[in-house]
Amino acid sequence: MNPDVVVIGAGVVGACCARACVEAGLTVVVVDRGAVAGGTTGGGEGNILVSDKEPGPELDLALLSRELWAQMAGSLGDSFELDPKGGLVVATHQHTLDYLLRFADEQRACGVIAEPVAATDLPDHEPRISRDLAGGVLYPQDMQVQPMLAAAHIIEAACATGRTTLMTDCAVTGIDVDASGAVSGVRTAQGVISTRHVINAAGTWGGEIAALAGVELPILPRRGFILVTEPLPPLVRHKVYAADYVANVASDNAGLETSAVIEGTHSGTILIGASRERVGFDKTLDWHVLGRLAKQAIEIFPLLAEVQLLRTYGGFRPYCPDHLPVIGPDPRVPGLLHACGHEGAGVGLGAATGHVIAQWITGASTSIDLAPFSPARFGASHVA
Amino acid sequence: MSREVVFRFDGAPYPGRDGQTIAAALIDHGILSWRRTRVDDQPRGILCGIGVCFDCLITVNGEPNVRACMTGVEDGDDLRSQEGTGYAQ
Numbered sequence A: 001m002n003p004d005v006v007v008i009g010a011g012v013v014g015a016c017c018a019r020a021c022v023e024a025g026l027t028v029v030v031v032d033r034g035a036v037a038g039g040t041t042g043g044g045e046g047n048i049l050v051s052d053k054e055p056g057p058e059l060d061l062a063l064l065s066r067e068l069w070a071q072m073a074g075s076l077g078d079s080f081e082l083d084p085k086g087g088l089v090v091a092t093h094q095h096t097l098d099y100l101l102r103f104a105d106e107q108r109a110c111g112v113i114a115e116p117v118a119a120t121d122l123p124d125h126e127p128r129i130s131r132d133l134a135g136g137v138l139y140p141q142d143m144q145v146q147p148m149l150a151a152a153h154i155i156e157a158a159c160a161t162g163r164t165t166l167m168t169d170c171a172v173t174g175i176d177v178d179a180s181g182a183v184s185g186v187r188t189a190q191g192v193i194s195t196r197h198v199i200n201a202a203g204t205w206g207g208e209i210a211a212l213a214g215v216e217l218p219i220l221p222r223r224g225f226i227l228v229t230e231p232l233p234p235l236v237r238h239k240v241y242a243a244d245y246v247a248n249v250a251s252d253n254a255g256l257e258t259s260a261v262i263e264g265t266h267s268g269t270i271l272i273g274a275s276r277e278r279v280g281f282d283k284t285l286d287w288h289v290l291g292r293l294a295k296q297a298i299e300i301f302p303l304l305a306e307v308q309l310l311r312t313y314g315g316f317r318p319y320c321p322d323h324l325p326v327i328g329p330d331p332r333v334p335g336l337l338h339a340c341g342h343e344g345a346g347v348g349l350g351a352a353t354g355h356v357i358a359q360w361i362t363g364a365s366t367s368i369d370l371a372p373f374s375p376a377r378f379g380a381s382h383v384a
Numbered sequence B: 001m002s003r004e005v006v007f008r009f010d011g012a013p014y015p016g017r018d019g020q021t022i023a024a025a026l027i028d029h030g031i032l033s034w035r036r037t038r039v040d041d042q043p044r045g046i047l048c049g050i051g052v053c054f055d056c057l058i059t060v061n062g063e064p065n066v067r068a069c070m071t072g073v074e075d076g077d078d079l080r081s082q083e084g085t086g087y088a089q
């Protein structure tokens, strides 16, 4: 096997990278030590948001990504439940509303559609919403997909071209370099794959892959839990969340943060996310966290107090110290590219990530400046 | 011997035993399915039997989505098979 590109990781980001490379005319092998979507992609939600992004490089990436997701959904025949439902961000108090409205003004200047909604008009958009809210902002560009279906169908479509091979249950154990220090191959549990380009799409484990190539990448896990209700007739139309969520996403607090994010799904269940905690890879269920999420959700949708919860699940978001993903070539190892560290937005940002990575490999100019996402921003340290 | 109870399933009376789960009481009478799925209208009854899969949902005394495998049958229970989400649309 001698593909143009080896993608490490079969989550949503690896899937998008594989597809974009294939569309750019490259041959690809996707390698995962587990199953497709067996990592964080199978432990999160599928929101594609512009609403929670502050002006800056991540928002630019998000705006491009939502266009590309819509295109992908068009060409893959609605296989992953893309729903352009729009987001509704609400504030429980006047001072949060003031903050939210200022935030929306800044976003609007960058091309986000953000429509203020007065408290009295909220029920027109969400009939079951609490009558005790201060107001909100509607974001029609927010969308949602089913992330596991998305990863699986995108990889399947890439394989159907005959130019992508998928290897699951196949751990990457080493990255080989030639005499000049450039990538020459990937060692796996099933043998060596020769290649000139490796895309590190290993999500929360991206730092381990970087270390295999002798370089450091500061990616750490940020745990999140989600509650799943019993299936219900459609009650929640948008993705609805409290304005505090935006502050939590950008926060550096190591402790527990929760802010309810509520959304209906195709199957009728309502998902209530999501907590944010830095507790390493500890999977222990924490009732305190779940209780706080439930309480906050009930504050926004009082009828949820009568609804049963079926289960909870969670995952570990891959985060970098500055909360930006790492996307692009690693100047320390020619041929090594990173596409990881997307924290709580890997689904949303996945499509654009694959797109710009494929552009870079084929020598095209990238749709977005990759400098803010470069691994060089962490300082060029090699691992001994 | 455990005490006899009488419950109703879709209106008809059936005997059961105190301490039995609703699922066991129904299966005792050869009733294997008491729900139809939301999307494809397929029949459902017990699958895991230990409260994990939520396949065995049934409406008990007007409350939908009760797990038949985890809930004891009680004298006078009104059990109804369930369509879709169990909530009138």
Ligand SMILES: Cc1cc2nc3c(=O)[nH]c(=O)nc-3n(C[C@H](O)[C@H](O)[C@H](O)COP(=O)(O)OP(=O)(O)OC[C@H]3O[C@@H](n4cnc5c(N)ncnc54)[C@H](O)[C@@H]3O)c2cc1C
Binding pocket: A008, A009, A010, A011, A012, A013, A014, A015, A031, A032, A033, A034, A035, A036, A037, A038, A039, A040, A041, A042, A043, A044, A045, A046, A047, A048, A170, A171, A172, A173, A201, A202, A203, A204, A205, A223, A224, A225, A226, A273, A274, A275, A314, A315, A316, A317, A318, A339, A340, A341, A342, A343, A344, A345, A346, A347, A348, A349
């Ligand atoms: C509670 C929660 C809610 C979330 N909600 C959202 C949301 O609404 N919207 C959104 O955009 N994002 C959300 N996220 C974040 C999102 O899930 C992640 O950013 C995204 O899934 C990352 O995808 P990935 O492909 O980079 O990583 P992963 O899906 O983790 O894939 C990485 C893969 O690499 C493989 N791998 C690792 N090491 C090796 C090795 N040595 N050899 C071979 N393979 C290896 C793993 O097996 C894994 O399959 C949420 C996350 C959580 C936890």
Ligand code: FES
Binding pocket: B045, B046, B047, B048, B049, B050, B051, B052, B053, B054, B055, B056, B067, B068, B069, B070
């Ligand atoms: S049979 Fe699985 S939960 Fe009842």
